[in-house]
Amino acid sequence: MLEQLPLYQQLILTLAAMVLFTSFALLAQSRVIPMIRIFAWQGLIVAATTALVAYDSGKYDLYFSAILALLLKAMFVPWLLQRLVIRLGIDHDEHGAEHPVTVLMAGAALVIFCYYVAQPIEQFSSSITRNTIAISMSVVLLGVLMLVSRSKAVAEVVGFMSLENGLFFAAVAATHGMPMVVELGVAFDVLIAAVIFGVFFFHIRDSIQSLDVDQLNHLSEREE
């Protein structure tokens, strides 16, 4: 029960809920600069949770993961994305989903689904963070939902990055982090992905004069 836990473990659970909330905020947000800000906040909360889990479990290598998450997910990637958005001059465009209300409701349904799926897994674990497995799975699936529901490239990249946040969070919650080598590899991948996405934004815009990737579905430029 929650009442019997020490305060910092309650804080872990509260932060986990905040991560879920930022995922929903990302789904609801239609302007691009606030979207990147929310993504940065999500990275910050994930980093803070990782540090708390490190304190809780006594595994000090998790502190490195926390610092890595802080530098990469809360600072570098948001900074890079924001710079790109301003250089592309799309910071005032609408980047929202077509039916925001339906998407939010679908998100809520996904959380329930994740809870249902994660329940058998949670019974094998006794750590305090076992309850957050469902939360991290939902963050992953909400990231996928964001990828599916948005048509602008920048919003899709933010969705992809938030999906990666969910995976990282799942690793921290379920097994107290991945092996350091894997974690460094993933972090490096994310870094490279962010840079390559940046290059691709310019390429996509050069070839179809827009960042609306739905237009890539058409074979010709003629309106049908």
Place this chain on the structure above:
Amino acid sequence: MMDWLLSLLELVVFVLLAPLFSAWVKRVKCWLQNRRSPSLLQPYRDLRRLFSKQVIMAEIASPVFRVTPYIIAGATLMAAAVVPFISVNLPTAAIADVIVLAGFFALARFFQALAGMDIGTAFGGMGSSREMTISALAEPAMLMAVFTLSMVASSTNLSIVIEHLMAQGLVLRPSLFFALLSLLLVGIAETGRIPVDNPATHLELTMIHEAMILEYSGRHLALIEWAVQLKLMIYAVLIANIFFPWGIATTDSMSAIAVGAGTLLVKLVLLGGVLAAGETLFAKMRLFRVSTFLVLALTLALIGLLSHIILEVG
């Protein structure tokens, strides 16, 4: 017997303080916007002026139009009695739970919408239609937030919920955090504050509440205005007492009640400041964006409910 007297006394204080709370919110808003604010007693003067004025009514007004102000004022008064104010153990709070509270609000809103359509002016019908659209989304969000509370405390009675939360001390509950956010958004929508409706204007094409009461005058208008101020106060007290229950009187002794009144006053002053700051920071949104706003409130309440089930029970 003493309980009931105390309860009645608190209700009278509640009703009398409601215009003062609105005036306080307005004053903070004026400070933030670098304007000179009206006196804190201005709402009382307005009410006195309206009560002494003659009632002018359209010839075609039906009895519904005539009784609606009394029904609204009565239902809001009953709603105020249900909410624990300075002390928790009120007999009036014990006999009704939070679903009854939502019911009183719904009753008042139903008659308000009927009266808006009664005269047959374009504005009235428009206002009624908008009000019903918003409330159809706000009410489930409010009930969902309330159910989160009831799941935490295993009761829908407000007194029991508050006592339960007080008894367990400081526990960080993600579910309550989300319920608080959701209830704040719902409260803003239901009391017609700024991102949803503008309480400061009378003639605007986007108005909701004012459109319905355009035809009212004299004491009828005074009752409705008072009920609006009371409703704002009810939401403020609800949020202050449920989520920050510290200081509320749990016994009937004089010292406990004095402490309860003092802390409640501080909480209301702070909450009014937060509301005014919010109204200054955000612009009124388009009517068609309101549904997204309220679905966000509903989603927040839903996350609260889910995080209680996922994180807190297992």
